[in-house]
Amino acid sequence: MSDNAIIHACSAIGAGLAVIAGIGPGVGQGIAAGHGAAAVGRNPGAKGDIMSTMLLGQAVAETTGLYGLLVALLLLFVHPLDIQ
Amino acid sequence: MTSGILLSGDVTESFMVKGIFKYTVFGQEVWITTTHVCILIVMLILMVFALFANRAMKKAQEVPKGFQNVVEMIVEKLDGMVSSSMGDKASGWLNYIGTIFIFILISNFSGIFGLRPPTADYGVTLPLGILTFCLVHITQFRTTKPLTIWKDMCSPLPAWFPLWLPINIISEIAVPISLSLRLFANVLSGTIMMALVYGLLSWIATAWPGALHVYFDLFSGAIQTYVFCMLTMTYIGNAYGDKPVKAKKSAQA
Numbered sequence: 193m194s195d196n197a198i199i200h201a202c203s204a205i206g207a208g209l210a211v212i213a214g215i216g217p218g219v220g221q222g223i224a225a226g227h228g229a230a231a232v233g234r235n236p237g238a239k240g241d242i243m244s245t246m247l248l249g250q251a252v253a254e255t256t257g258l259y260g261l262l263v264a265l266l267l268l269f270v271h272p273l274d275i276q
Numbered sequence: 277m278t279s280g281i282l283l284s285g286d287v288t289e290s291f292m293v294k295g296i297f298k299y300t301v302f303g304q305e306v307w308i309t310t311t312h313v314c315i316l317i318v319m320l321i322l323m324v325f326a327l328f329a330n331r332a333m334k335k336a337q338e339v340p341k342g343f344q345n346v347v348e349m350i351v352e353k354l355d356g357m358v359s360s361s362m363g364d365k366a367s368g369w370l371n372y373i374g375t376i377f378i379f380i381l382i383s384n385f386s387g388i389f390g391l392r393p394p395t396a397d398y399g400v401t402l403p404l405g406i407l408t409f410c411l412v413h414i415t416q417f418r419t420t421k422p423l424t425i426w427k428d429m430c431s432p433l434p435a436w437f438p439l440w441l442p443i444n445i446i447s448e449i450a451v452p453i454s455l456s457l458r459l460f461a462n463v464l465s466g467t468i469m470m471a472l473v474y475g476l477l478s479w480i481a482t483a484w485p486g487a488l489h490v491y492f493d494l495f496s497g498a499i500q501t502y503v504f505c506m507l508t509m510t511y512i513g514n515a516y517g518d519k520p521v522k523a524k525k526s527a528q529a
């Protein structure tokens with residue numbers, strides 16, 4: 193077993209833990225979509241504006257989840273913790 | 277590259293940026309990668325489209341038909357998007373926002389034609405973020421007095437006590453990084469998903485991944501393009517000071 197094998201194994205576990213960050217944006221986007229639906233119900237005439245505002249907010253909320261994904265990818269493919 | 281992480285090594289290889297050939301400049305290895313090739317293909321498509329659009333508009337008719345209709349619709353939609361979010365400041369920014377919108381959109385869509393989207397490379401999205409950053413601060417310095425900028429940078433505390441200055445500077449620097457990482461990670465996640473579907477399901481993945489392409493390449497790509505341009509316009513719009521904008525003659529009659 194090489195020196196890096198245990199580091200790669202722990203990196204895989206760390207990558208799995210990192211994508212738990214996806215929970216937050218999921219909840220946030222759900223709340224945004226729910227309020228968007230409520231807003232359309234209250235004022236159907238403003239559907240276009242509500243849709244674009246909601247999508248913009250959701251895309252911004254998604255960023256933190258994507259940071260988790262990036263950390264996972266870095267751990268899996270770039271191996272920043274390897275012993276040279 | 278370890279092949280044990282995913283079931284086969286080909287999957288890992290299929291979504292990575294691959295080098296095509298390298299040359300040495302001043303003792304530094306420079307690689308021409310798949311990103312360069314794909315970005316050139318995207319540019320070629322845009323240039324050919326622009327040539328045809330130019331031709332169509334040169335013999336424009338009062339009542340548009342055929343290709344002239346398409347070109348006018350694209351320009352109208354882009355103009356409407358920019359002027360609805362920037363208001364009276366829109367006139368100078370139509371060209372820039374329209375250009376990056378079309379470029380990012382075609383880059384994101386190129387995944388559906390089997391290219392590796394150029395925007396799934398951080399070397400493409402970071403310059404776009406830095407361009408936004410530079411434009412925001414150039415606009416700020418052109419329209420706001422330096423003293424006002426200093427007051428803004430020390431904002432929650434009075435101007436003679438710049439304790440919050442470093443925190444505000446960090447939040448300014450975070451803007452291009454978060455803008456570019458958002459676009460990059462979204463497109464990259466779509467690329468990885470498609471690579472996993474095609475690589476791990478081999479013969480099962482026939483025809484039906486088209487639905488996934490519609491979501492990951494078309495829907496997600498269009499949304500992220502819109503978000504990038506919207507945020508760029510919002511940041512630039514916020515950078516204008518209280519000085520009223522000079523009324524410019526708009527390009528269109």
